[in-house]
Amino acid sequence: MSEPSQPHAANPRLDDYWMPFTANRQFKANPRLLESAEGMYYRSVDGRQILDGCAGLWCCNAGHGRREISEAVARQVATLDYAPSFQMGHPLPFALAERLAAIAPPGLNKLFFTNSGSESADTALKIALAYQRAIGQGTRTRLIGRELGYHGVGFGGLSVGGMLGNRRAFSANLLPGVDHLPHTLDIERNAFSRGLPAFGAEQADALERLVALHGAENIAAVMVEPMSGSAGVILPPVGYLQRLREITRRHGILLIFDEVITGFGRVGEAFASQRWGVVPDILTSAKGLTNGAVPMGAVFVHQYIFDAFMQGPDGIELFHGYTYSGHPLACAAALAALDIYQKEELFQRAVALEDYWCAALLGLRDLPHVVDIRCVGLVGAVQLAADPAGAGRRGQRVFEQCFRDGALVRCTGDTLALSPPLIIEREQIDRLLEILAGALRQLA
Ligand SMILES: Cc1ncc(COP(=O)(O)O)c(C=O)c1O
Numbered sequence: 001m002s003e004p005s006q007p008h009a010a011n012p013r014l015d016d017y018w019m020p021f022t023a024n025r026q027f028k029a030n031p032r033l034l035e036s037a038e039g040m041y042y043r044s045v046d047g048r049q050i051l052d053g054c055a056g057l058w059c060c061n062a063g064h065g066r067r068e069i070s071e072a073v074a075r076q077v078a079t080l081d082y083a084p085s086f087q088m089g090h091p092l093p094f095a096l097a098e099r100l101a102a103i104a105p106p107g108l109n110k111l112f113f114t115n116s117g118s119e120s121a122d123t124a125l126k127i128a129l130a131y132q133r134a135i136g137q138g139t140r141t142r143l144i145g146r147e148l149g150y151h152g153v154g155f156g157g158l159s160v161g162g163m164l165g166n167r168r169a170f171s172a173n174l175l176p177g178v179d180h181l182p183h184t185l186d187i188e189r190n191a192f193s194r195g196l197p198a199f200g201a202e203q204a205d206a207l208e209r210l211v212a213l214h215g216a217e218n219i220a221a222v223m224v225e226p227m228s229g230s231a232g233v234i235l236p237p238v239g240y241l242q243r244l245r246e247i248t249r250r251h252g253i254l255l256i257f258d259e260v261i262t263g264f265g266r267v268g269e270a271f272a273s274q275r276w277g278v279v280p281d282i283l284t285s286a287k288g289l290t291n292g293a294v295p296m297g298a299v300f301v302h303q304y305i306f307d308a309f310m311q312g313p314d315g316i317e318l319f320h321g322y323t324y325s326g327h328p329l330a331c332a333a334a335l336a337a338l339d340i341y342q343k344e345e346l347f348q349r350a351v352a353l354e355d356y357w358c359a360a361l362l363g364l365r366d367l368p369h370v371v372d373i374r375c376v377g378l379v380g381a382v383q384l385a386a387d388p389a390g391a392g393r394r395g396q397r398v399f400e401q402c403f404r405d406g407a408l409v410r411c412t413g414d415t416l417a418l419s420p421p422l423i424i425e426r427e428q429i430d431r432l433l434e435i436l437a438g439a440l441r442q443l444a
Contacts, residue, residue: 032403037064040421040428042408051407053432055421058229058261059292062340063421069293069336076332085325093326096334100298103338105273108283108300113326117260117286118152120297121223124282125156126320127301128221128254134308137252140220143175144210144253147183150230151223151258151284160223163231179214181206181224185234187383191372192365193235194358196276200237204244207253216251221282226272229261232415233374233381241278254305255280260297264288265341265422267377268351275351275377281305291337296330346422350377356426360433361418367437368444369394378422382436384414394443401439407432 014028033045040063042050055061062069076092083090093113101109112127114120125143132140145151145160152158158166159175162183167174182203190197207222226241228234248255262272263285269275273283282305286297309317324330341347358375364382365373372383387394395411402409402416409432410417420432 039063040424051432053407053409053418053420055419056292058419059287061264061288061422062291062346063423066340068340069291069333072332072336073329076328080328086321092328092331096331099338103270104300105271105279107302109303110301110306112299114297115295115322115324116297118154118157120284120286120299121151121157121258122154123299124256124284130318131305131308132220139217142177142214142219144179144222146181146224148228148231149225179210184237184240187372195376196235196238198238201239201243204240207247211251219253221254221256222248223256225258227262230412232412233379233417235374235376241276245278256282258284260284260286265347265350266379270347290330290333294330294333296334349422353378357429360429364437367440379419382416386414397443398439401443402435405435405438407435409436
């Protein structure tokens with residue numbers, strides 16, 4: 001009888017893991033496996049150093065292998081590995097909520113903890129709907145998202161999200177009563193803008209038309225990313241977010257910002273809300289909250305919304321939550337990450353490096369197939385013309401070439417997105433873009 005095969009962590013068989021958002025067959029034929037990480041670099045299983053141009057997946061804003069975080073998590077798992085989250089507590093989520101409230105945009109000082117960006121999105125939508133009922137506005141049930149928006153993969157976030165590839169297979173089962181604003185990508189008018197593009201604030205007026213169509217009394221909330229990340233770094237035109245805020249406020253519609261990507265310093269300041277001077281009613285986060293070390297999300301809720309829930313009869317005010325809400329290890333990681341962010345002033349670093357970053361990125365504009373470059377803070381995108389043989393092929397080839405050449409970039413379709421850890425140095429910016437430029441030339 002043959003021995004059952006033993007899983008081997010260093011050299012596993014690849015067949016059994018169904019990888020998320022991955023071309024499983026192509027990947028397994030030609031895997032890209034990472035083994036360790038330190039500072040700005042990953043190390044691949046074949047021993048190569050890979051410069052991280054993406055903070056993992058927009059997560060590791062303080063860079064990799066931060067001892068302060070791993071030690072805090074190790075201490076915590078040895079002290080209190082888990083505590084039930086319903087009708088029981090432990091001190092850490094309270095302490096974390098206090099720390100987060102202190103850096104939040106004004107008023108957003110009540111924190112609901114989740115385990116991911118998707119859960120944060122669905123939590124925010126549910127809070128918005130339940131709030132409208134709580135204040136006697138129960139007819140406000142419609143939700144509004146935006147084309148090309150990404151709010152994760154739960155049915156709520158998927159429904160208000162606007163990325164066709166994610167929605168197509170589920171289209172008949174998405175939430176009813178959802179509309180979408182137009183997206184703000186306008187390469188014709190805004191190509192190669194530095195920072196926020198000048199044209200397109202009027203796209204927010206589409207909300208007025210939805211109000212005219214449905215009646216404000218039927219609309220609960222609008223949810224947008226202040227900057228669309230996953231769809232390829234689509235920046236809000238100057239004045240756009242302000243206009244959305246003005247229209248939502250005038251009609252009693254809640255405004256939800258999904259800051260899963262923009263939160264924790266990506267565009268300068270703790271949140272995009274602060275950088276661009278618009279305060280939503282609810283704000284969602286995840287990713288950088290723990291520097292990616294332990295899964296966690298946080299929903300920031302305005303005091304007045306929380307207060308409305310606290311008016312009813314005694315008892316559970318919101319029938320919603322997760323077994324792992326406020327998990328001890330996640331809280332320990334988040335507290336340690338916040339310490340680093342503040343000690344190293346990383347939220348300010350994206351602004352400090354913005355000029356250098358944008359100038360370097362815009363220096364790629366004459367390379368083959370480049371049709372647009374967008375940049376702000378420490379985030380950017382290089383959009384390529386699609387290969388006539390198929391949309392997305394060129395982006396994928398550039399991504400793979402960069403990985404072979406020692407840099408991690410991210411492609412969505414034919415857009416290469418860059419969001420390095422906020423600890424990046426100028427020479428590393430140069431190196432990252434040199435590798436990207438080399439790949440673009442080689443594949444021209
Ligand atoms: C804006 C935004 N919202 C939500 C999510 C979903 O987060 P998660 O993958 O942690 O569920 C993402 C992930 O990239 C995101 O970018």
